[in-house]
Amino acid sequence: MPLRCLDAEGESIQAFDLNSQEWVLLRNVNAQARHLRMPCCTARVVMKVSSHGLQFFAHQSRGICTTAPxxxxxxxxxxxxxxxxxxxxxxxxxxxxxxxxxxxxxxxxxxxxxxxxxxxxxxxxxxxxxxxxxxxxxxxxxxxxxxxxxxxxxxxxxxxxxxxxxxxxxxxxxxxxxxxxxxxxxxxxxxxxxxxxxxxxxxxxxxxxxxxRFRFGIDAETSATVTVQSGTIWCWRCGAETRIITFVEVTVGPYKSQRTIHDLPDNLVEQVVQKLAPGEQVGVIKPRFSRTVEHSYLSNGCFHCDALIGEFFEHDAWYSDPKVLATFPVKLADGWREAIGSRDGWGVHPQGP
Known part of the structure; x- marks a missing residue:
């Protein structure tokens, strides 16, 4: 059931390029002139239409042609x-x-x-x-x-x-x-x-x-989109409800990667904090000493009393009143390449600007 045949001059004819009237006209001409040939074996052509309305060419007689249906x-x-x-x-x-x-x-x-x-x-x-x-x-x-x-x-x-x-x-x-x-x-x-x-x-x-736009992997010069997600948690010290940054999502075409503030280098966390809109009642991100782990690390804090919100408890806020705090574009080459991680494989990338 090929979609292509050749006319007497050897020019290609595609079945789907012909409307129904053109199809009938060509079929009538071919019935008289027998000028159409199959490209696979030069056998004469019979023009057919399937039960679903699909126009196609068929061998009038297959002979020794080995082309599979x-x-x-x-x-x-x-x-x-x-x-x-x-x-x-x-x-x-x-x-x-x-x-x-x-x-x-x-x-x-x-x-x-x-x-x-x-x-x-x-x-x-x-x-x-x-x-x-x-x-x-x-x-x-x-x-x-x-x-x-x-x-x-x-x-x-x-x-x-x-x-x-x-x-x-x-x-x-x-x-x-x-x-x-x-x-x-x-x-x-x-x-x-x-x-x-x-x-x-x-x-x-x-x-x-x-x-x-169907490409393999990610080029270092590719643009990415960073989305800052947040949720709420009850402060262990003052008992008030406070909003914290739960994770940062980095999106490049079909690839997505979620990172907490503890997974990102300090300079990238600084970029994230700078993109937060004024007035957002979210705890300050800064180094705090933890008695549990006995060292300081960059952490979320309570908006009301600045108490350290431990990394272990941040997951409690992931699905509690989720809210996007910021969305902004970045270049992977500007330090964000590791945030997306190793991404091989094929994917469809969005239309560029």
């Missing part, structure tokens, strides 16, 4: 990928053939090009061994083509060299891209929301891919 889901995903590439100003087509420098032939489900850049999208709907996936990826690399995989099933070794996501959903309810936290996800983890770093509509994901 594809599901409607497979064809729908190829169509979505081409449309996303074109929206971003890329030239794109389905079922594009090529040859590696060693003479190996390949056929990309979708091949998009823009200037000197070429990107293939492979939609792997059926099971495939890891060895075969890596072999095909290496063949694309030698051919000067970057390749992104859309896997129906999890379990493949996603890495910087093998960018990939899992595809959930269906044609009726819409497809979604599922980007895992870990390099591999078992089949049992497909429906576990905690296994996925991001889940977003497939069209949004493909738009991000061709806008170069």
């Amino acid at each position: 594809e599901t409607e889901e497979h064809l729908s995903l190829k169509k979505l990928a081409v449309e996303a590439a074109r929206r971003a100003g890329w030239d794109a087509s389905t079922e594009v053939r090529g040859t590696s420098p060693t003479g190996e032939e390949w056929t990309a489900d979708v091949l998009a090009s823009k200037g000197k850049h070429r990107v293939a999208l492979e939609i792997q709907w059926s099971p495939q061994t890891t060895e075969e996936t890596l072999r095909r990826q290496e063949r694309y690399r030698h051919s000067g083509v970057r390749c992104l995989w859309l896997f129906r099933r999890p379990g493949y070794p996603i890495s910087k060299e093998l960018p990939a996501v899992c595809v959930g959903g269906d044609r009726q309810n819409g497809f979604e891209a599922k980007i895992p936290h870990a390099n591999t996800i078992s089949l049992r983890g497909m429906d576990d929301a905690t296994r996925w770093r991001q889940v977003l509509p497939l069209t949004s994901f493909l738009d991000a891919v061709f806008a170069q």
Whole structure:
């Protein structure tokens, strides 16, 4: 069920580029002229429409052609990928053939090009061994083509060299891209929301891919957003309710990291304190001596009596009357890189300014 055929001049025709009237007209012309050919084997073409209204080309007679048949889901995903590439100003087509420098032939489900850049999208709907996936990826690399995989099933070794996501959903309810936290996800983890770093509509994901917002890891020059969270706790000394800083959340694209004031260097804590709005009734952050641990450390204090609020008891305030005290942008290179921690893996980053 290919989406592409060739006319008498060898020019490509994509099934989804034709509206229903153009489709009927071309089908009538082809019935008389028999001028359309399959790109895989030059067999004559029969034009069909699936029960779900999907237009596609079929072999009039397969003969010795070894091209495997594809599901409607497979064809729908190829169509979505081409449309996303074109929206971003890329030239794109389905079922594009090529040859590696060693003479190996390949056929990309979708091949998009823009200037000197070429990107293939492979939609792997059926099971495939890891060895075969890596072999095909290496063949694309030698051919000067970057390749992104859309896997129906999890379990493949996603890495910087093998960018990939899992595809959930269906044609009726819409497809979604599922980007895992870990390099591999078992089949049992497909429906576990905690296994996925991001889940977003497939069209949004493909738009991000061709806008170069699907990236691996975090660059040191990346901007981040710092959010200062607070909660309330009862002071052990004066008995009054006081607000303290519970944690600082650092967000970079799809990555988030929560740190307490004890996890951050003093200079970053100073930045946090400087961003607090005047009038916030939050205890002062400063070094205080603790008899429990027998040394001084940077700590929260009671707004009313300045008593030390011990690190051990701060968690009691995390979910008590939570309130954001400040939100501000930072550069990771300005000392915040360690706050986000080690973050490898693929993710969709937000649109830049």
